Amino acid sequence: MKRILITTALLLLASAAGAQNRMDVAVLRQSVEQFLQVQTAGLPGKVTVHVGAVDPRLSLAPCPAPEAFLMPGARAWGKTTVGVRCAAPTPWQVYIQANVSVLGNYIAAAAPLAPGQAIEEGQLAVMQGELTALPAGVATDKAQVVGRTSNLSISAGMPVRVDLLKSKPVVLMGQPVKLVSRGNGFSVSAEGKAAANAGEGQVVQVRTANGQQISGIAKAGGLVEVTF
Structure with missing residues:
Protein backbone atom coordinates (compact mmCIF):
# COMPACT_ATOMS: atom_id res chain seq x y z
CA MET A 1 0.00 0.00 0.00
CA LYS A 2 2.87 2.32 0.92
CA ARG A 3 4.50 1.71 -2.47
CA ILE A 4 1.20 2.41 -4.26
CA LEU A 5 0.80 5.71 -2.41
CA ILE A 6 4.36 6.74 -3.22
CA THR A 7 3.92 5.83 -6.90
CA THR A 8 0.65 7.77 -7.08
CA ALA A 9 2.25 10.82 -5.48
CA LEU A 10 5.16 10.71 -7.92
CA LEU A 11 2.77 10.49 -10.87
CA LEU A 12 0.79 13.47 -9.60
CA LEU A 13 3.98 15.49 -9.15
CA ALA A 14 5.13 14.57 -12.65
CA SER A 15 1.75 15.54 -14.06
CA ALA A 16 1.83 18.90 -12.25
CA ALA A 17 5.36 19.56 -13.47
CA GLY A 18 4.33 18.70 -17.03
CA ALA A 19 1.35 21.07 -16.84
CA GLN A 20 3.64 23.89 -15.69
CA ASN A 21 5.86 23.28 -18.71
CA ARG A 22 2.94 23.29 -21.15
CA MET A 23 0.83 26.14 -22.59
CA ASP A 24 -2.57 26.38 -20.95
CA VAL A 25 -5.29 25.49 -23.48
CA ALA A 26 -7.70 27.92 -21.79
CA VAL A 27 -5.28 30.78 -22.45
CA LEU A 28 -5.19 29.85 -26.14
CA ARG A 29 -8.99 29.98 -26.41
CA GLN A 30 -9.09 33.25 -24.47
CA SER A 31 -6.54 34.80 -26.85
CA VAL A 32 -8.69 33.84 -29.84
CA GLU A 33 -11.91 35.12 -28.25
CA GLN A 34 -10.40 38.49 -27.29
CA PHE A 35 -8.86 38.88 -30.75
CA LEU A 36 -12.18 38.23 -32.51
CA GLN A 37 -14.04 40.61 -30.21
CA VAL A 38 -11.64 43.38 -31.22
CA GLN A 39 -11.90 42.48 -34.91
CA THR A 40 -15.72 42.56 -34.83
CA ALA A 41 -16.12 45.72 -32.75
CA GLY A 42 -17.41 47.77 -35.70
CA LEU A 43 -19.86 45.24 -37.12
CA PRO A 44 -23.58 46.12 -37.18
CA GLY A 45 -25.78 44.12 -34.84
CA LYS A 46 -25.18 41.83 -31.87
CA VAL A 47 -21.95 39.86 -32.23
CA THR A 48 -21.41 36.49 -30.56
CA VAL A 49 -18.04 34.76 -30.63
CA HIS A 50 -17.69 31.03 -30.03
CA VAL A 51 -14.24 29.46 -29.94
CA GLY A 52 -13.99 25.80 -30.82
CA ALA A 53 -12.47 23.13 -28.59
CA VAL A 54 -8.71 22.68 -28.42
CA ASP A 55 -7.24 19.21 -28.05
CA PRO A 56 -6.18 19.02 -24.36
CA ARG A 57 -3.34 16.72 -25.37
CA LEU A 58 -1.77 19.56 -27.35
CA SER A 59 1.70 20.10 -25.92
CA LEU A 60 3.08 23.60 -26.53
CA ALA A 61 5.77 25.37 -24.57
CA PRO A 62 4.54 28.15 -22.25
CA CYS A 63 4.36 31.57 -23.93
CA PRO A 64 4.21 34.88 -22.03
CA ALA A 65 2.60 36.76 -24.95
CA PRO A 66 0.66 34.56 -27.41
CA GLU A 67 -0.41 36.48 -30.54
CA ALA A 68 -3.65 35.70 -32.40
CA PHE A 69 -3.95 36.44 -36.12
CA LEU A 70 -6.11 35.80 -39.15
CA MET A 71 -4.77 33.86 -42.12
CA PRO A 72 -4.59 35.71 -45.49
CA GLY A 73 -8.08 35.90 -46.97
CA ALA A 74 -9.80 34.88 -43.71
CA ARG A 75 -12.43 37.09 -42.07
CA ALA A 76 -13.80 37.52 -38.58
CA TRP A 77 -17.19 36.47 -39.97
CA GLY A 78 -19.08 33.20 -39.75
CA LYS A 79 -16.99 30.04 -39.54
CA THR A 80 -13.34 31.02 -39.49
CA THR A 81 -9.89 29.89 -38.42
CA VAL A 82 -7.66 31.92 -36.14
CA GLY A 83 -3.97 31.30 -35.72
CA VAL A 84 -2.10 31.73 -32.45
CA ARG A 85 1.68 31.99 -32.44
CA CYS A 86 4.50 32.45 -30.00
CA ALA A 87 7.73 34.27 -30.88
CA ALA A 88 9.74 33.52 -27.74
CA PRO A 89 11.12 31.78 -25.81
CA THR A 90 10.06 28.75 -27.88
CA PRO A 91 8.48 29.58 -31.27
CA TRP A 92 5.30 27.68 -32.16
CA GLN A 93 2.08 28.16 -34.12
CA VAL A 94 -1.36 26.58 -33.87
CA TYR A 95 -4.74 27.06 -35.58
CA ILE A 96 -8.10 27.12 -33.78
CA GLN A 97 -11.62 26.97 -35.26
CA ALA A 98 -14.11 29.67 -34.26
CA ASN A 99 -17.51 31.00 -35.25
CA VAL A 100 -18.63 34.63 -35.34
CA SER A 101 -22.38 35.16 -35.52
CA VAL A 102 -23.93 38.59 -36.11
CA SER A 167 -26.52 54.52 -58.83
CA LYS A 168 -28.88 56.88 -60.60
CA PRO A 169 -26.87 58.72 -63.29
CA VAL A 170 -25.94 62.28 -62.38
CA VAL A 171 -24.48 62.80 -65.86
CA LEU A 172 -26.18 61.65 -69.08
CA MET A 173 -24.57 60.93 -72.44
CA GLY A 174 -24.57 64.08 -74.59
CA GLN A 175 -25.39 66.30 -71.62
CA PRO A 176 -23.49 69.61 -71.39
CA VAL A 177 -21.26 69.46 -68.32
CA LYS A 178 -18.76 71.70 -66.62
CA LEU A 179 -15.21 70.42 -66.18
CA VAL A 180 -13.75 71.65 -62.90
CA SER A 181 -10.18 71.30 -61.68
CA ARG A 182 -9.10 72.66 -58.32
CA GLY A 183 -5.71 72.80 -56.70
CA ASN A 184 -3.68 74.71 -54.16
CA GLY A 185 -4.71 78.30 -54.79
CA PHE A 186 -6.29 77.82 -58.24
CA SER A 187 -9.52 76.73 -59.90
CA VAL A 188 -10.03 76.07 -63.62
CA SER A 189 -13.27 75.28 -65.44
CA ALA A 190 -14.29 74.45 -69.00
CA GLU A 191 -17.38 73.29 -70.88
CA GLY A 192 -17.88 69.96 -72.60
CA LYS A 193 -20.31 67.13 -73.33
CA ALA A 194 -20.46 63.79 -71.52
CA ALA A 195 -19.60 60.79 -73.70
CA ALA A 196 -21.58 58.34 -71.51
CA ASN A 197 -23.91 58.03 -68.53
CA ALA A 198 -22.23 58.06 -65.12
CA GLY A 199 -23.34 57.82 -61.51
CA GLU A 200 -22.00 59.85 -58.63
CA GLY A 201 -18.27 59.16 -58.22
CA GLN A 202 -17.89 57.22 -61.48
CA VAL A 203 -15.31 58.04 -64.13
CA VAL A 204 -16.75 59.61 -67.30
CA GLN A 205 -15.24 60.82 -70.56
CA VAL A 206 -16.00 64.42 -71.60
CA ARG A 207 -15.44 65.86 -75.08
CA THR A 208 -14.50 69.54 -75.07
CA ALA A 209 -15.35 72.12 -77.79
CA ASN A 210 -11.97 71.59 -79.47
CA GLY A 211 -12.54 67.82 -79.70
CA GLN A 212 -10.25 66.84 -76.82
CA GLN A 213 -11.42 63.99 -74.55
CA ILE A 214 -10.84 64.37 -70.82
CA SER A 215 -11.62 61.87 -68.05
CA GLY A 216 -13.08 63.04 -64.75
CA ILE A 217 -15.25 62.08 -61.80
CA ALA A 218 -18.99 62.66 -62.23
CA LYS A 219 -20.61 64.86 -59.59
CA ALA A 220 -24.19 66.01 -59.01
CA GLY A 221 -25.31 69.13 -60.82
CA GLY A 222 -23.63 68.32 -64.13
CA LEU A 223 -20.10 68.73 -62.82
CA VAL A 224 -17.09 66.59 -63.74
CA GLU A 225 -14.08 66.88 -61.47
CA VAL A 226 -10.69 66.56 -63.15
CA THR A 227 -7.44 65.82 -61.33
CA PHE A 228 -4.11 66.52 -62.99
Whole structure:
Protein backbone atom coordinates (compact mmCIF):
# COMPACT_ATOMS: atom_id res chain seq x y z
CA MET A 1 0.00 0.00 0.00
CA LYS A 2 2.87 2.32 0.92
CA ARG A 3 4.50 1.71 -2.47
CA ILE A 4 1.20 2.41 -4.26
CA LEU A 5 0.80 5.71 -2.41
CA ILE A 6 4.36 6.74 -3.22
CA THR A 7 3.92 5.83 -6.90
CA THR A 8 0.65 7.77 -7.08
CA ALA A 9 2.25 10.82 -5.48
CA LEU A 10 5.16 10.71 -7.92
CA LEU A 11 2.77 10.49 -10.87
CA LEU A 12 0.79 13.47 -9.60
CA LEU A 13 3.98 15.49 -9.15
CA ALA A 14 5.13 14.57 -12.65
CA SER A 15 1.75 15.54 -14.06
CA ALA A 16 1.83 18.90 -12.25
CA ALA A 17 5.36 19.56 -13.47
CA GLY A 18 4.33 18.70 -17.03
CA ALA A 19 1.35 21.07 -16.84
CA GLN A 20 3.64 23.89 -15.69
CA ASN A 21 5.86 23.28 -18.71
CA ARG A 22 2.94 23.29 -21.15
CA MET A 23 0.83 26.14 -22.59
CA ASP A 24 -2.57 26.38 -20.95
CA VAL A 25 -5.29 25.49 -23.48
CA ALA A 26 -7.70 27.92 -21.79
CA VAL A 27 -5.28 30.78 -22.45
CA LEU A 28 -5.19 29.85 -26.14
CA ARG A 29 -8.99 29.98 -26.41
CA GLN A 30 -9.09 33.25 -24.47
CA SER A 31 -6.54 34.80 -26.85
CA VAL A 32 -8.69 33.84 -29.84
CA GLU A 33 -11.91 35.12 -28.25
CA GLN A 34 -10.40 38.49 -27.29
CA PHE A 35 -8.86 38.88 -30.75
CA LEU A 36 -12.18 38.23 -32.51
CA GLN A 37 -14.04 40.61 -30.21
CA VAL A 38 -11.64 43.38 -31.22
CA GLN A 39 -11.90 42.48 -34.91
CA THR A 40 -15.72 42.56 -34.83
CA ALA A 41 -16.12 45.72 -32.75
CA GLY A 42 -17.41 47.77 -35.70
CA LEU A 43 -19.86 45.24 -37.12
CA PRO A 44 -23.58 46.12 -37.18
CA GLY A 45 -25.78 44.12 -34.84
CA LYS A 46 -25.18 41.83 -31.87
CA VAL A 47 -21.95 39.86 -32.23
CA THR A 48 -21.41 36.49 -30.56
CA VAL A 49 -18.04 34.76 -30.63
CA HIS A 50 -17.69 31.03 -30.03
CA VAL A 51 -14.24 29.46 -29.94
CA GLY A 52 -13.99 25.80 -30.82
CA ALA A 53 -12.47 23.13 -28.59
CA VAL A 54 -8.71 22.68 -28.42
CA ASP A 55 -7.24 19.21 -28.05
CA PRO A 56 -6.18 19.02 -24.36
CA ARG A 57 -3.34 16.72 -25.37
CA LEU A 58 -1.77 19.56 -27.35
CA SER A 59 1.70 20.10 -25.92
CA LEU A 60 3.08 23.60 -26.53
CA ALA A 61 5.77 25.37 -24.57
CA PRO A 62 4.54 28.15 -22.25
CA CYS A 63 4.36 31.57 -23.93
CA PRO A 64 4.21 34.88 -22.03
CA ALA A 65 2.60 36.76 -24.95
CA PRO A 66 0.66 34.56 -27.41
CA GLU A 67 -0.41 36.48 -30.54
CA ALA A 68 -3.65 35.70 -32.40
CA PHE A 69 -3.95 36.44 -36.12
CA LEU A 70 -6.11 35.80 -39.15
CA MET A 71 -4.77 33.86 -42.12
CA PRO A 72 -4.59 35.71 -45.49
CA GLY A 73 -8.08 35.90 -46.97
CA ALA A 74 -9.80 34.88 -43.71
CA ARG A 75 -12.43 37.09 -42.07
CA ALA A 76 -13.80 37.52 -38.58
CA TRP A 77 -17.19 36.47 -39.97
CA GLY A 78 -19.08 33.20 -39.75
CA LYS A 79 -16.99 30.04 -39.54
CA THR A 80 -13.34 31.02 -39.49
CA THR A 81 -9.89 29.89 -38.42
CA VAL A 82 -7.66 31.92 -36.14
CA GLY A 83 -3.97 31.30 -35.72
CA VAL A 84 -2.10 31.73 -32.45
CA ARG A 85 1.68 31.99 -32.44
CA CYS A 86 4.50 32.45 -30.00
CA ALA A 87 7.73 34.27 -30.88
CA ALA A 88 9.74 33.52 -27.74
CA PRO A 89 11.12 31.78 -25.81
CA THR A 90 10.06 28.75 -27.88
CA PRO A 91 8.48 29.58 -31.27
CA TRP A 92 5.30 27.68 -32.16
CA GLN A 93 2.08 28.16 -34.12
CA VAL A 94 -1.36 26.58 -33.87
CA TYR A 95 -4.74 27.06 -35.58
CA ILE A 96 -8.10 27.12 -33.78
CA GLN A 97 -11.62 26.97 -35.26
CA ALA A 98 -14.11 29.67 -34.26
CA ASN A 99 -17.51 31.00 -35.25
CA VAL A 100 -18.63 34.63 -35.34
CA SER A 101 -22.38 35.16 -35.52
CA VAL A 102 -23.93 38.59 -36.11
CA LEU A 103 -27.62 39.18 -35.36
CA GLY A 104 -28.66 42.45 -36.98
CA ASN A 105 -30.93 44.32 -39.35
CA TYR A 106 -30.77 43.99 -43.12
CA ILE A 107 -32.77 45.41 -46.01
CA ALA A 108 -35.16 43.24 -48.02
CA ALA A 109 -37.62 43.97 -50.82
CA ALA A 110 -41.12 44.60 -49.49
CA ALA A 111 -42.46 44.29 -53.05
CA PRO A 112 -41.03 42.88 -56.29
CA LEU A 113 -38.34 45.13 -57.74
CA ALA A 114 -37.89 45.24 -61.50
CA PRO A 115 -34.51 45.77 -63.21
CA GLY A 116 -33.81 49.42 -63.96
CA GLN A 117 -36.57 50.59 -61.61
CA ALA A 118 -35.61 53.41 -59.24
CA ILE A 119 -36.09 51.97 -55.75
CA GLU A 120 -38.25 53.92 -53.30
CA GLU A 121 -38.20 53.68 -49.52
CA GLY A 122 -41.74 52.26 -49.40
CA GLN A 123 -40.60 49.27 -51.46
CA LEU A 124 -38.13 48.22 -48.78
CA ALA A 125 -38.48 46.46 -45.44
CA VAL A 126 -36.12 46.20 -42.49
CA MET A 127 -35.63 42.59 -41.42
CA GLN A 128 -33.59 40.98 -38.66
CA GLY A 129 -31.53 37.83 -39.01
CA GLU A 130 -28.15 36.14 -38.90
CA LEU A 131 -26.09 38.37 -41.19
CA THR A 132 -23.28 35.85 -41.63
CA ALA A 133 -25.76 33.41 -43.19
CA LEU A 134 -26.85 35.93 -45.85
CA PRO A 135 -25.15 36.58 -49.21
CA ALA A 136 -22.19 38.93 -49.17
CA GLY A 137 -22.94 42.62 -49.71
CA VAL A 138 -26.48 42.66 -48.26
CA ALA A 139 -27.60 46.22 -47.46
CA THR A 140 -28.02 47.05 -43.78
CA ASP A 141 -29.41 50.57 -44.23
CA LYS A 142 -32.13 51.89 -46.54
CA ALA A 143 -29.88 54.81 -47.48
CA GLN A 144 -27.66 52.31 -49.33
CA VAL A 145 -30.58 51.38 -51.61
CA VAL A 146 -33.06 54.26 -52.03
CA GLY A 147 -32.75 56.00 -55.40
CA ARG A 148 -30.64 53.26 -56.97
CA THR A 149 -31.68 50.67 -59.54
CA SER A 150 -31.21 46.90 -59.59
CA ASN A 151 -29.45 44.92 -62.30
CA LEU A 152 -31.74 41.94 -61.63
CA SER A 153 -35.32 41.24 -60.60
CA ILE A 154 -35.68 41.01 -56.81
CA SER A 155 -38.64 39.12 -55.37
CA ALA A 156 -40.51 40.33 -52.30
CA GLY A 157 -38.80 39.18 -49.12
CA MET A 158 -35.39 38.72 -50.73
CA PRO A 159 -32.38 40.53 -49.22
CA VAL A 160 -31.13 43.44 -51.33
CA ARG A 161 -27.45 43.23 -52.27
CA VAL A 162 -25.60 46.51 -52.72
CA ASP A 163 -23.25 45.02 -55.31
CA LEU A 164 -26.23 44.35 -57.62
CA LEU A 165 -27.40 47.97 -57.57
CA LYS A 166 -26.52 50.88 -59.82
CA SER A 167 -26.52 54.52 -58.83
CA LYS A 168 -28.88 56.88 -60.60
CA PRO A 169 -26.87 58.72 -63.29
CA VAL A 170 -25.94 62.28 -62.38
CA VAL A 171 -24.48 62.80 -65.86
CA LEU A 172 -26.18 61.65 -69.08
CA MET A 173 -24.57 60.93 -72.44
CA GLY A 174 -24.57 64.08 -74.59
CA GLN A 175 -25.39 66.30 -71.62
CA PRO A 176 -23.49 69.61 -71.39
CA VAL A 177 -21.26 69.46 -68.32
CA LYS A 178 -18.76 71.70 -66.62
CA LEU A 179 -15.21 70.42 -66.18
CA VAL A 180 -13.75 71.65 -62.90
CA SER A 181 -10.18 71.30 -61.68
CA ARG A 182 -9.10 72.66 -58.32
CA GLY A 183 -5.71 72.80 -56.70
CA ASN A 184 -3.68 74.71 -54.16
CA GLY A 185 -4.71 78.30 -54.79
CA PHE A 186 -6.29 77.82 -58.24
CA SER A 187 -9.52 76.73 -59.90
CA VAL A 188 -10.03 76.07 -63.62
CA SER A 189 -13.27 75.28 -65.44
CA ALA A 190 -14.29 74.45 -69.00
CA GLU A 191 -17.38 73.29 -70.88
CA GLY A 192 -17.88 69.96 -72.60
CA LYS A 193 -20.31 67.13 -73.33
CA ALA A 194 -20.46 63.79 -71.52
CA ALA A 195 -19.60 60.79 -73.70
CA ALA A 196 -21.58 58.34 -71.51
CA ASN A 197 -23.91 58.03 -68.53
CA ALA A 198 -22.23 58.06 -65.12
CA GLY A 199 -23.34 57.82 -61.51
CA GLU A 200 -22.00 59.85 -58.63
CA GLY A 201 -18.27 59.16 -58.22
CA GLN A 202 -17.89 57.22 -61.48
CA VAL A 203 -15.31 58.04 -64.13
CA VAL A 204 -16.75 59.61 -67.30
CA GLN A 205 -15.24 60.82 -70.56
CA VAL A 206 -16.00 64.42 -71.60
CA ARG A 207 -15.44 65.86 -75.08
CA THR A 208 -14.50 69.54 -75.07
CA ALA A 209 -15.35 72.12 -77.79
CA ASN A 210 -11.97 71.59 -79.47
CA GLY A 211 -12.54 67.82 -79.70
CA GLN A 212 -10.25 66.84 -76.82
CA GLN A 213 -11.42 63.99 -74.55
CA ILE A 214 -10.84 64.37 -70.82
CA SER A 215 -11.62 61.87 -68.05
CA GLY A 216 -13.08 63.04 -64.75
CA ILE A 217 -15.25 62.08 -61.80
CA ALA A 218 -18.99 62.66 -62.23
CA LYS A 219 -20.61 64.86 -59.59
CA ALA A 220 -24.19 66.01 -59.01
CA GLY A 221 -25.31 69.13 -60.82
CA GLY A 222 -23.63 68.32 -64.13
CA LEU A 223 -20.10 68.73 -62.82
CA VAL A 224 -17.09 66.59 -63.74
CA GLU A 225 -14.08 66.88 -61.47
CA VAL A 226 -10.69 66.56 -63.15
CA THR A 227 -7.44 65.82 -61.33
CA PHE A 228 -4.11 66.52 -62.99
